[in-house]
Amino acid sequence: MGNSISSDQLKRSFFIVEKNVRIYYSKGPVIIFGLLMPFFLFLSFYIGRDMPIETLIPGLLGMTAFFTATSTGPAIVPWEARAKTLERLISSPISLKTIFLGDVISSFLFGILISVFPVIASLLIGVEIAYPLILVFGVVLSTYCFASFSILLSAYPPTDNPSTIMMLSSMIKFPLVFISGIFIPIEELPFWGKTISSISPLTYFTDMAKYSIQGSSYYPIEVNIMVLIAFTITFLVVAIKIHEHTIQKRL
């Protein structure tokens, strides 16, 4: 997306971001749901188990970044198709890439904003972060990756019904949480489990977060970074291709 978009179109994409923030992301329920969802998932796993908090924080961070960056993005296109505002955007002098770049950036900013809370909470309860810069870089990279994933989730089917997309995206998102080394460390998974976990981008962020907090990880840190970059590019390219093919069916 980055290579094929002019600086003028990039500038215009920030108006999409501003619109998304005003309409979709600044609503109280969206923010509260973004915080509560990963928190309660975390509690349901943590309560009753005798585990050190340091081993659980990477999973909490992973879930927070993943759920918040993918919370609203998948529903924006069907919402706008239904409200006929998608037609306004398509008839404006902006490319489809510009529209989706705006959607990705707004999901990314929301994901970053909410991910700050568990990081602060971890520091407050005395969790020591071995490599804070790697943690910050990991949060930024993975949140952008998950935000890109959110526009892929909205790409098919080309419906104007947000609840259809939300249901389908939940069917993909929840299984990913369970195969990404959040609840069971990757090294404790059987071979087939490790193979499945390797297809989830969340695996690599959780592993990066584990490294930055505990100082050790399953994959080398360079592998985590490269794989997250590869996932991001793949999500963007595939999402744009599918949207280019299906957008007419939404209008």
Next chain:
Amino acid sequence: MTNENAVEVTNLTKHFNSLVAVDNISFEVKNGELFGFLGPNGAGKTTTIRMLTGVIKPDGGTASIFGYDVVKEGLKSRQLMGIVPEMSNAYVDLSAWNNLMLVGGLYGVNKSQRTERATSLLKKFDLYERRNQLVKGFSKGMKQKLLLCMALISEPQILFLDEPTSGLDVESQRLIKDIIREFNANGTTVFLTTHNMEEANQLCDRIAIINRGKIAEIDSPEKVRQQSCGLQTIEISFDKPVAAEDLLSLPGVNGANKMGDKFRLCVDETNAAIDALVDYTRSKKLNIISLNTLAPSLEDVFLQLVKES
């Protein structure tokens, strides 16, 4: 921009499954013209405007805006347009002001110009006091005025207006028509779809009548009226009784109805029919007491063309 034609459409076609919504149409709209695109519901007006504005892709043919192909050079062609769609598509969860800032930004209008133009347009359309109110609280008329503001904030070279006054009260209709005239007088080309004949008659330099996806007629409203066959009417009265059969036998006279002391004649072409009537009165030693030509209304012509096509 020196193009003589603001819009050039050649063999434009659009199918929706087996339905041919727009069937191989061709026309031009001159730079600075106020062009009306008329037709009954489902004739293909909105489909045509959606292809011209880049919302949907044509299945065949080409269309260009000031020389820019709407498919291959979509960003450039759309940069020159302001659009008021058939259905309101302002963001109802944004205020009027934020809608204008968004659209201005998407068209690359800088902040000071956006602010200046938004203020001026909202004042012109009497919406300035409501600028911070969410659009979801607006009436239909207010939404339509806001859509026009959104279309005008980029100072477009061409305005596409899809049924801009549909469902509005008389005052709002008049305001919108006055502003369309004002912007057209200042050089903005206007492409207007409507099924309101009177509106087209009042506003347009030229009109095209489309039905079932095909263009049935394209000319100035007055010429379209004059060219319509069988709808020209002459009212005539004589100083002595005349048989309707005699008048019907005259060349070009298709109907003769006696109405009191007058006859109403349906003729193909007014001038030729008047010549024949004068010859007839001379040969019968009659005097014409009164003679009036009655042009058909645009609505009559529209209905006839739609029926024929």
